Amino acid sequence: MKISKIKMFYVKIPLVFKFTHSSKERVSSSSLIVKIETDDGYCGYGEGTPRDYVTGESIASSIAFFQDSIIPYLIYYEIENLDSISSILKKIDEITNEQSNxxxxxxxxxxxxxxxGKRNNKPISGILFCNRSRAVNYSAVLPILPVDMFTKYLHMVKVKKIRYLKLKxxxxSDIDRLKSxxxxxxNDINIRVDANEAWDIDEAIDKILAFERYHVSAVEQPIKKSDHNGLxxxxxxxxxxxxxxESLCNMSDAKLLRENICTDNLIFNIRLSKCGGIFKSLKILDYANKHGVKSxxxxxxGETGILSAAGRHFAQSIDGLLFVEGSYSNLILEEDIINQDLLFGDYGVGVPLVGPGLxxxxxxxxxxKYAKGEITS
Incomplete structure (x- = not known):
């Protein structure tokens, strides 16, 4: 089957509340949705979420790259199997580099x-991981919120019996919020915190030492991403x-971190969009496993249900992930763009996805409805 049409939509969906952390304040989602159609009637969707403060890519640069470089490579390309997908992705890699787009x-x-997956009537986890699937234990994530909202969401976490929580x-007020x-x-719930590069070295050490009395399981990105000596x-x-x-966006980052930092007490945070997709994420994960780094x-x-579904397939098929985040679209988006509700249930449990494709x-x-721009081949 050949690719017959390619579209990309720039989609912005309002959030139900302002999501604030140290690097960014966000009131709407910001996603690029790709739709690919084939000459025999199949249609597939993908999503990417450019974040300039993480990977350096912007919506504008991503759109330009897609229009100028991607469409000419993909249009009329033949998709037969997993190898053909790997082949075209490698060709695209040749015209860019892993730090870009x-x-x-x-x-x-x-x-x-x-x-x-749709053509073969298999879920993508079945194509990639031989139908390995299990329920996924998700973390709740709370941004920096006013005290009343923060307390309200903590009680929601308690009612849902969530086992893992991340606090921005x-x-x-960090200590007061953690104490609350x-x-x-x-003490039964696992609580970790994420600073999003908020501190300098001395402040990070002081903060983390103060957090220890509240049994924090991990601290995410305490200082600037490039400060390996500080880490x-x-x-x-x-x-x-x-x-x-933020320090880990690709394989080069993974190798540099391992070479420069003692990895005994490190955890790599793999995000599908940030790392360039499932294939690249799997390579980072494999590298981490081989060198004793947890992931x-x-x-x-603001990820929509498309990336939430991809994350579910990834997490339901992989052993040893310490924490899993995602499937929040129905919690924080005004409206999702998929028909299913992927929100996890009690205890943070998300059921495996078994339908064709995503x-x-x-x-x-x-x-x-939410598109702010569209590009068509």
Whole structure:
């Protein structure tokens, strides 16, 4: 089957509340949705979420790359199997580099896998992982919120019996919020924090040492992503593991971190869009496993159900992920663009996806409702 048509939509969906962390304040989602159609009637969807403060890519640069470089390579390309998808992705890699446009590469890859899964009547996890699937334990994530809203959401976490919680930190009220979380939720829940590069080295050490009394399981990205010496200094002073997110966007980052930092107490935060898709994420995960580094699956704020579904397939098929984030679209988006509700249930449990392709029905009318721009081959 040949690719007959390619479209990309720039989609912005309002959030139900302002999502604030140390690097960004967001009131709407910001996604690029790729739709690929074939000459025999199949259609696949993918999503990427460019974040300039993480990967350096912008919506504008991603759109330009897609229009100028991707469409000419993809149009009329023949998709027969997984090898043909790998081949075209490698060709696209040759015209760019792994630091550039990972969100677009992720969106294209997911759309192609969605098509292949539908054609073979298999979920993408079945194509990639031989039908390995299990329920997924998701974390709740709370941004920096006013006290009343923060307390309200903590009680929701308690009612749902969520087992894992991440708190965004980086303000003068960090200790008070952490103390409140422990008082409301008790000591059985696993709580970690994410600073999003908020601190300098000394402040990070002081903060983390103060957090230890509240049994924090890990601290994410305490300082600037490029400060490897600073990360090493922090690791020498504290016992709490560090999660690296902004510092880890691709395989080159993974290798550089391992070469420059003692990895005994590190956790890699793999995000599908940030890392360039499932294939590239699997390579980072494999590298981490071979070198004794633990990993987790993260997500971007405002991901729609397309990336949520891709994350579910990834997480339901992979052993050993310490934490899993995602499937929040029905919690924080005004409206999702898929027909299913992927929100996890009690205890944070998300059921495996088993339908063909991504296993979700994408609603074209919802994409058009929130589209701010469209590119067609």
């Amino acid at each position: 990972p969100s677009i590469l992720c969106a294209i890859e997911l759309a192609l896998l969605d098509i292949l 930190v980086g303000t003068d 979380a422990r008082e409301i939720l008790g 090493e200094m922090i690791l020498r002073k504290v016992s709490v593991p560090l999660i690296l997110d 987790m699956l993260g997500c971007h704020v 296993g979700v029905e994408v609603l074209g009318e919802k994409i058009l």
